[in-house]
Amino acid sequence: MKTHQPKLKPPPRPLFSCGFFRYCTQSVLSPTNPNPPALPLSEQPPPPPPPQPHSESSSSSNTSQSFTQWRFSHTPISTSNILADPSPETTRMHHQSPPPPPPPPPVIISDLQELFHVAELQFSTGLDSDKVKAIYMLQYSLVNPRAATEGGELVSCPPAVMRGVLGCLKDKAVAKPATKVLLALCLGESNRHVAVEEGAVGKVVEALVDLDGGAVAERALAALELLCTVAEGAAELRAHALVGPMMVEVMRRMETTRGRENAIGILAVIFGGTGGDAAVGFAPQEEVARVVMLAMQGDCSARGRRKGAQLLKILQENERLDITQEVG
Structure with missing residues (x-):
């Protein structure tokens, strides 16, 4: 390694103090020098120092460091930082349900x-x-075909299991x-009596309020129509204060053909029979006829149209509605 002797008087400092730039201005870029000399080992530019995250020695290193931190942040995320961050992304991360x-x-x-x-034990x-x-x-x-053949109607659903369902x-x-x-x-007649005794009619009606017009609501309506085949179930349905307006709303949002058919059948139970007068104050008859006719004119099964025609006939016979005026 070459040792430099101390000089009495340092030469004037050039514009570029770096040895690399001095070499370039004196030799490499000179047009008169066809064979530029090799760069002396002692004047080769030193390798760039490793990045210092907290160093403030030079502006170039600080700029490089700030860009690196902007692109790839290595700061650990603590709970206090997350809780203090009111950004929408953090709020969405905390409030998003699993x-x-x-x-x-x-x-x-x-x-x-x-x-x-x-099931009762569970x-x-x-x-x-x-x-x-x-x-x-x-x-x-229950969807297993063997269950119907091995148990069938001989085994009724216990009240505790029906309450759980x-x-x-x-x-x-x-x-x-x-x-x-x-x-x-409810496909089993004995189970319908058990369900009615456990208040199934009212609970199904209340559940229908929160259900959409898809398959889940369709099955609930089908079960409710089966429950109405029991005299006590039909009487409880007519006595429910929420059933009239709720069934009109269900008819509006029902998306499936079978669901519309079941809803029309339930409305026929509400407004038919000896208890039909009780339903007068629960739903406007004009609105009931309107939604039923819209369902019959749209995507409706043949059985649904027959039930709808029966319901409209009931309303007309009871002088609750002028069907010809409503249709016109």
């Missing part, structure tokens, strides 16, 4: 007596996890399997 948990694996019990016994614990297991177990088992109707996490289970149970 996705619903997946349903439990299928558990199928073909013996209805054993199925209802296990509902009795009061735990949400056991409630979810019970409702899905009932769903998987009805309690799931307003729970958005399990409303879908709950309507499937309730409809499957």
Whole structure:
């Protein structure tokens, strides 16, 4: 390594103090020098120093560091920083609800007596996890073809199990399997009596308020129409103060053909029979006729049109509505 001797008087400092620029101005860029000499080892520019995150020695290093931090921030995110950040992204991160948990694996019990016994034990614990297991177990088992042949009408649903199923109707996490289970149970006549005794009519009506016009509401309407085949269920339906306006609203937003058919059948139960007069104050008859005729003119099944014609005839016979004037 070459050692420099101290000089008595330093030469005047050039415009560029860096050895690299001095070399370029003196030799490399000179047009008269065909063979520029090699850059002396002692005057080669030193390698760039490693980045110093907190160094403020030069403006160029500070600029490079600030750009690096802007592009790739290595500052750890603490809880206090997140809570203090009022940005929409942070707010969305904190208030976004987690996705619903997946349903439990299928558990199928073909013996209805054993199925209802296990479901009753699970509902009795009061735990949400056991409630979810019970409702899905009932769903998987009741759609099993063997269940109808091995149990059938001989085994009725216990009241405790029916209460557990009805309690799931307003729970958005399990409303879908709950309507499937309730409809499957109501296919049995003995289970309809059990459901009516446990207040199923009122609970289904209240659940319909929060349901959209899709398949879940369709199954709830189908179960409600089956419950109306029981005399006590039809009487309870007519006595419900919410059922008239609610059914009109359900008819407006119902999206499925089967759902419209079931809704028309329920309206026919409300305004027909000996208890029809009780429904006069619950829903405007003109509005009922209007939504029924709109449903009949749109995508409606043949059975739905027959039910609608029966309902309009009932209204006309009771002198509640001039059907010809309404149609015109």
